[in-house]
Amino acid sequence: MPTATAAQRRKEAREAYDAFLAECPTRQLLETLSDKWMGLVLASLGEGPMRHSELARRIAGVSQKMLTQTLRTLERDGLVTRTVTPTVPVRVDYALTPLGHDLAPVMIAIKTWAEAHMDEVRSARESYDETRPSG
Amino acid sequence: MPTATAAQRRKEAREAYDAFLAECPTRQLLETLSDKWMGLVLASLGEGPMRHSELARRIAGVSQKMLTQTLRTLERDGLVTRTVTPTVPVRVDYALTPLGHDLAPVMIAIKTWAEAHMDEVRSARESYDETRPSG
């Protein structure tokens, strides 16, 4: 079809997606991105490539299992590359792909927002809890 | 201490918060914001105030329970206002607070990103799954 360029088709596809619809695949992607550790992992890797153990140290409280699971999902979704160096012991490096680099700033923005507005949220909570101490 | 203005103290507090630390309250706030329906609710209300039933319709697949729960959290955190009009039947309107208006664009950005890059993620998944069909 000579009139439909790749760019045009991409644009159409983009407009067809709507995360407000339950059946839309973007809904599932949005939920994946909203997973507990996604933001922190992406924010970490946004600072540069890291080894598995470095990530575990950077992101306090994440279990080895959850970290691996999160990284696997990110790898499958094309946001992160996994590079194994077959030394003894093995060394595994993770880095953002171009797609991952595109997303990372957005995830970092949420983290930054949370850190910047924590005080306001806190006082809002205090007001709310005072208003209804018992229900 | 006369040299520490309110603005300065606020700045210091902001710098002291770090979501990478497990004990930091922002970690919990980040998890709250990452909850399943937060993004979609904030994105909806970013378009303007809405009634409970309107939100339920806009956000396909959300249960009444989860919607109420999400809205309560948002209200408590000072991101959303809840206005009850004591008609029969009751009418309840939700709207973003200034703080909510500050956050909404960031949440919308994630939703938009997901919709814009769904195709790339999809093909990344296909490649990944082809590479390891049985593990």
Next chain:
DNA sequence: CTGCATCCTGACCGATACTG
């Protein structure tokens, strides 16, 4: 229409042990 309480299932996630 909006919201609360209850029940109940399944998924998430941490702990642990084992492989390369």
Next chain:
DNA sequence: CAGTATCGGTCAGGATGCAG
């Protein structure tokens, strides 16, 4: 060091029924 597998407790969250 990095990853997989298994077990088990916890809890998110859907369904339902009732209230204002």
